[in-house]
Amino acid sequence: xxxxxxxxxxxxxxxxxxxxxxxxxxxxxxxxxxxxxxxxxxxxxxxxxxxxxxxxxxxxxxxxxxxxxxxxxxxxxxxxxxxxxxxxxxxxxxxxxxxxxxxxxxxxxxxxxxxxxxxxxxxxxxxxxxxxxxxxxxxxxxxxxxxxxxxxxxxxxxxxxxxxxxxxxxxxxxxxxxxxxxxxxxxxxxxxxxxxxxxxxxxxxxxxxxxxxxxxxxxxxxxxxxxxxxxxxxxxxxxxxxxxxxxxxxxxxxxxxxxxxxxxxxxxxxxxxxxxxxxxxxxxxxxxxxxxxxxxxxxxxxxxxxxxxxxxxxxxxxxxxxxxxxxxxxxxxxxxxxxxxxxxxxxxxx
Numbered sequence: 001x002x003x004x005x006x007x008x009x010x011x012x013x014x015x016x017x018x019x020x021x022x023x024x025x026x027x028x029x030x031x032x033x034x035x036x037x038x039x040x041x042x043x044x045x046x047x048x049x050x051x052x053x054x055x056x057x058x059x060x061x062x063x064x065x066x067x068x069x070x071x072x073x074x075x076x077x078x079x080x081x082x083x084x085x086x087x088x089x090x091x092x093x094x095x096x097x098x099x100x101x102x103x104x105x106x107x108x109x110x111x112x113x114x115x116x117x118x119x120x121x122x123x124x125x126x127x128x129x130x131x132x133x134x135x136x137x138x139x140x141x142x143x144x145x146x147x148x149x150x151x152x153x154x155x156x157x158x159x160x161x162x163x164x165x166x167x168x169x170x171x172x173x174x175x176x177x178x179x180x181x182x183x184x185x186x187x188x189x190x191x192x193x194x195x196x197x198x199x200x201x202x203x204x205x206x207x208x209x210x211x212x213x214x215x216x217x218x219x220x221x222x223x224x225x226x227x228x229x230x231x232x233x234x235x236x237x238x239x240x241x242x243x244x245x246x247x248x249x250x251x252x253x254x255x256x257x258x259x260x261x262x263x264x265x266x267x268x269x270x271x272x273x274x275x276x277x278x279x280x281x282x283x284x285x286x287x288x289x290x291x292x293x294x295x296x297x298x299x300x301x302x303x304x305x306x307x308x309x310x311x312x313x314x315x316x317x318x319x320x321x322x323x324x325x326x327x328x329x330x331x332x333x334x335x336x337x338x339x340x341x342x343x344x345x346x347x348x349x350x
Contacts, residue, residue, distance in 0.1 A: 003027065004154055004335060005342035012060045013074060014046060030060055032077075047073045050080070057081040066345055068123075072098070072108075075115050082118075086347055089116065090123040092149075094133050094255045113137050121344060125149050128258035128281040145344050149262045150333040151269045157332065160271040161239035162320070165313050167196045168222070172241035172272065174229070175263055177213065178206040179256075181249040187220035189301050197308055199223040202237055209250075238270035242316060243293065246274040246282055247300070260285055264292075268331040273319045275304070289330065291322040 002009050003025065012030040015021065020031035032050060035043045050057055054077075061067050061081040068088040069075030075089045097108045116122070116134075121143045124130055130144060138144070151157070163170065173186060186199045199222060205213035217225040229237060238244065244267030248256040257280040264282055267274045268291070276282040278294040286292035295303040 001152055001333060001338040001341050002345070004152075005338035007342055007345075010060060010064065012057070013070070014043070032056065043073060047076060050077055054080045058083070061085065068345070072112055072115075075119070076111065079115055079118060086120045086345075087118060088121045088123060088345060089119045091129060091134075092125045092259075094129055094258060096251050096254060098133065099254050116142065120347065121145060123147050126258055126260040126281055128260075132258055143344075145341075147341060148260055148265065150265045150331055150337070152333045152338075154335055154338075157269060158235070160269070161235065162271070163239055163242050166242055166311065166316065167308075168198045169196060169243065169308055169311060169316075170198045170200055170241045171243045171245055171275065172200045172202070172237060172267075173245040174201070174234070174237060174266070175203045175261070176206065177201065177203045178209050179248050179250045180209055182245065182247060183210075183213075183216065185247075185300055186245065187217075187223055189304055190220065190222040192301065192305055193222070193308055195222060197222065200226065200237070200241055202226040202229045202233075204228050234266055235270055238267060238272040241272050244272045244274045246276040246292075247295075249297075252297075257281065265331045268323050268326050269328075271320055271323050273316075273323055289322075289326045291319075291326055293319070 009027050010030070011024060011027045012032055014032050014035040015029075016035060018034065021029050023029055033046050035046055057077050058081045061078070062083070064085055066086045066088060067078040067082055068090055069078035070090045071092070072095070075087075078087055097105050098112060099105075116137050117139060119142055122134060122138065123145045124134070125146070125148055127146055130146075134144070171186065171189075173182065177183075190197045190199050199220075201217060201224065210216065214225055217223050226237070244263055246261060246263045246267065248259070248261065250256055260281055264274045264276070264285060274282075274286060274292045276286055276292055276294055277297050277300075278287075279297070283292075283294050286294060293304075293307065
């Protein structure tokens with residue numbers, strides 16, 4: 001979005017893969033080193049190395065007008081490298097260490113609170129992050145901006161392709177696959193439905209959560225794992241599904257209850273019906289648009305089993321029509337959104 005609005009963007013960061021990506025969205029990447037999922041101590045050591053010797057990050061940022069720290073560790077590095085630039089904190093998740101009560105957690109929370117005092121703009125992807133976490137930490141001078149995880153499209157998207165008529169009814173679970181309870185729930189639902197429900201899974205499973213994700217899916221009837229995907233694959237994947245799984249229990253009661261995931265925007269843009277929990281921010285977003293399937297956390301399987309059992313081609317078409325009626329501006333970010341974002345980033349009225 002920044003590039004589309006005309007900004008000259010430089011990109012640096014840590015990477016989980018053995019080799020860093022050469023580029024993201026056409027922007028060359030500069031590696032700050034490899035880190036590992038769920039290895040907080042190792043990530044902290046990597047950050048501390050750059051804080052103690054900031055030559056690399058100072059070289060990267062020396063000609064910048066604005067520094068954006070995308071998550072807390074990047075904010076710490078940005079603050080260390082800063083030399084008069086505007087400093088922005090982009091928070092897309094509230095990590096559980098920022099809500100815990102242990103000594104280690106309180107130390108990290110103190111670091112965030114201290115860094116926030118020097119931030120010019122805080123960007124969040126969900127209003128619940130502001131309400132439940134940041135409201136008590138921000139100073140009166142800190143600007144805030146909500147940038148939802150909408151699908152970016154510089155030109156109008158093609159018309160969505162409808163899935164084949166059900167049954168079987170296909171539920172798609174796409175993205176970062178890190179919720180063990182989701183896998184158990186989906187496989188149990190498919191088993192109970194005895195062929196009336198199929199589960200299609202694509203994305204990157206977390207090695208810190210699953211020991212052998214592919215084997216677990218392969219052993220489950222009516223479930224299929226299609227591997228990782230690129231953004232361009234999403235229209236095809238959603239065209240194979242009637243519903244999009246938009247429930248996450250990974251950090252239940254905290255981040256999972258507050259976030260607005262990419263899935264609801266991607267699914268809605270492709271007119272696939274999201275399934276979400278009633279009492280979380282995702283469910284509230286869908287309720288405001290009178291769309292989607294909303295269920296309670298403690299009765300998910302029973303509710304979905306009953307819904308699938310009664311579902312007809314006609315009743316599903318009404319659900320899909322409700323998704324199609326969500327304003328496109330609520331799910332797709334266009335060039336005007338890009339210009340507004342850049343204006344906020346550089347600190348001027350759009």
